[in-house]
Amino acid sequence: MQNEVLSKFKNSNFYYINLKQLNKEKKVEKLPFTIRVLLENLLRNYDGKIVKKDHIDAILNWDPKNTEKIELPYFPSRVLMQDFTGVPAVVDLAALRDAALKLGVSPENVNPTVQTDLIIDHSVQIDYFGTSYSLAKNVEKEFERNKERYKVLKWAQQSFNNFRVIPPNNGICHQINLEYLSRPIKTSIIDGKTIAFPDTVIGTDSHTPMVNGIGVLSWGVGGIEAEAVMLGQPYYLSIPQVIGVHLLGELQPYTTTTDLVLSLTEFLRKYGVVEKFVEFLGDSIKTLSVPDRATISNMSPENGSTATYFPMDEKTAEYLVLTNREEDAKLMINYAKENLFFGENWDTINYTDILEFDLSKVKPVVAGPSRPHDKIFLTDLKEKFKEINPDKKKTGIFNNNEKVTIEDGSVVIAAITSCTNTSNPKVMIGAGLLAKKAVEKGLTTKPYVKTSLAPGSKVVTDYLQKCNLLPYLEALRFHVTAYGCTTCIGNSGPLPNEIEKAIDDNKLTVASVLSGNRNFEARIHNKVKTNFLASPILVVAYAIAGRIDIDFDKEPIGYDPNGEAVYLKDIWPTNEEIDKLLSTSLTKSDYEKEYKDIDKGDKHWNEIHINTSKTFEWDEKSTYIKKPPYFDNFSIDLEPPKDIKNARILLLLGDTVTTDHISPAGAIRADYPAGKYLLSKGVDVKDFNTYGSRRGNHEVMIRGTFGNVRVKNLMLKGKEGSFTIKYQENEEMFIYDAAMKYISEGTPLVVFAKKEYGSGSSRDWAAKGTKLLGIKAVIAESFERIHRSNLIGIGVLPLQFLPGDSYEKYCITGSEQIDILGIENIQPKKQLTIVAKKDDKTVEFPVIARLDTDIEVEYFINDGILPFVLRNIVKK
Known part of the structure; x- marks a missing residue:
């Protein structure tokens, strides 16, 4: 089957599965791009046993309205993990090796056969904030707490094949995947030939679809499913329906990609896209940068879809060149145009349904107080909070020897965090510009607000420094606190004792504002009942205002030292200001520098020493790592399930x-x-x-x-x-x-x-x-x-x-x-x-x-x- 559709690129040593060979009846051109990826995957892995002709026929004859209830054996080219899900996966594989040895099978038979990258990014907490030493002390604390966990990851790195660990303090797994790991078109040697094919990923974090923004089909799965794929099993999926979203218009001034993302999340959740693929189409795609697209794709789990896909195009190539992947850009353009993967000719594609979404109608919004798809227009937030909390309570406390008042609606956490937005230079530079203008107006953040800046990669810090915006963020106590997934995953760290006590004693309904993707109940902090997702620009604004129940159109965000009112509109950055800084501050050399030695680790990582062995040496005294009981009573013989x-x-x-x-x-x-x-x-x-x-x-x-x-x-x-x-x-x-x-x-x-x-x-x-x-x-x-x-x-x-x-x-x-x-x-x-x-x-x-x-x-x-x-x- 592969030989029938295998072709060679002109003037190249690369071969590829040529979808045009199957396009005699224009069937492939009618398929959504995501379905084409699945088709190529089946053709490349066809063996007549696991992947059969019936599978290929079913996907080639994809019916957008009534997809066949047939399961496809899908072979992703990579597995992505973060450490919260990666540690239990490694522990499971270690236990699996023990069980195999007990059954007389070599432990090395339990070994990843698919490239697996584990990025340690979920363990750092915000214990220290608002100072120049916050980052160093938080990292030091991270290693104190997690040394036992990191030992098992170091063991896995040395004991398993095809398994790479990127040490802590480098960034968030999805941003690293977007900026470094992903290649829209990969190559591999198969039967002596170098084959080019679309990169595909499954990940043990639900935001793995972020790289859909560069045309890499990916989605989140459970750690258990990922372990099976690592061990050579196909990932089985039913043929999905694909919803096309036709984008119209352009974003208006004073709206951000975050506003767009939260609006799209509500829009798609209302329509209902659970277990479906979403694919964007239309010329307005070209108005969105790759970071914009990635910000949208990141929120797939919040809108309910499996994947939220943008086809490859010139913008993808530009981004690959910017992020030091020039050869990948050339291969991607050649492959995509030659093999029906380039984003064009949408009018020939059959979708399950096509929705229209007008970018020009997006308005400033937040989402909350406990679900990411509950959109609230910024102008309505004050009244919305009154509905949540009609009877306002307040109390005076001493915080760091300063008397302050906190009340229902006080913002006690303001966090620029999460891959969703820190991967997008526009909103990060926007946050820095708003900070600059606020400082120049003499404004500051309220003393009871716990502020933090956790970039998704070190490149973010580089361009904020080049723009000379980091000092202004630091003046508002938004110092870099970590390179990892912090507040969004619930690692916001403790609030000051006086504030936690005031919340408990007075039963206050306080708020957090974060630039993340998750705000479920008790996730951010168990003392904070209302949590709102917002752009990094608004995170800084709310830290200055100090309360969530403010109408920015009518009320001042603060007062300058002379008592003059300052409104949000007075310090809001324009698109022209953001674009001017962006054009001069972000360069290919930044990505080259930060990713060159990313897998080497810092002094803390290199001080962790382990014993190398094919099976893991369990420590009975450990309260972090224990051998799981899943195989304690394992039998080769199956016992059929009973009522x-x-x-x-x-x-x-x-x-x-x-x-x-x-x-x-x-x-x-x-x-x-x-x-x-x-x-x-x-x-x-x-x-x-x-x-x-x-x-x-x-x-x-x-x-x-x-x-x-x-x-x-x-x-x-x-x-x-x-x-x-x-x-x-x-x-x-x-x-x-x-x-x-x-x-x-x-x-x-x-x-x-x-x-x-x-x-x-x-x-x-x-x-x-x-x-x-x-x-x-x-x-x-x-x-x-x-x-x-x-x-x-x-x-x-x-x-x-x-x-x-x-x-x-x-x-x-x-x-x-x-x-x-x-x-x-x-x-x-x-x-x-x-x-x-x-x-x-x-x-x-x-x-x-x-x-x-x-x-x-x-x-x-x-x-x-x-x-x-x-x-x-x-x-x-």
């Missing part, structure tokens, strides 16, 4: 329960099970670190699952936190404690939920923790894609109500015993029966098993992906 009988309900949940609610994240409370466990192991509260940093220890993570202080288990009638009712005793207790009692009694567990269950970050511990709590099935009205896949990948059954059904319809209260019938002889999307028994009453209703494909059924039957992979390794 679930007499299960109890552990949680009854509402809409939009995110992975932040499910997976342990953020600070560890001393009075919760995970904190009690650490105290019992002799760990002081000050050394708890975060849940994210302890993802390599299942004992901590299982105790923290559903441990978010904002979890609303409706079995408890309004009480928030990690609690449930244990039956038969009818006793309230921690979820972990109840689950352990149920396990000791041999009682299976289930969870009921409503819409959008598992939205948010691609956290595999949201599924692993569910599994280890003894939960056999989750029954919800709808699932977010990645979490549904993660549940299947760990052996938990996702079940979906029929349209119009809910647990409320059947009067489920949480005290019922549950049978799930029909699991035997399970098939894709099989209809099962739930029997809910309470006292003398019984109710039955149908649900759909969200095992959508044959391979998902196989994973479930095998009790998860890793047991499936191990059985295959042993068979070979």
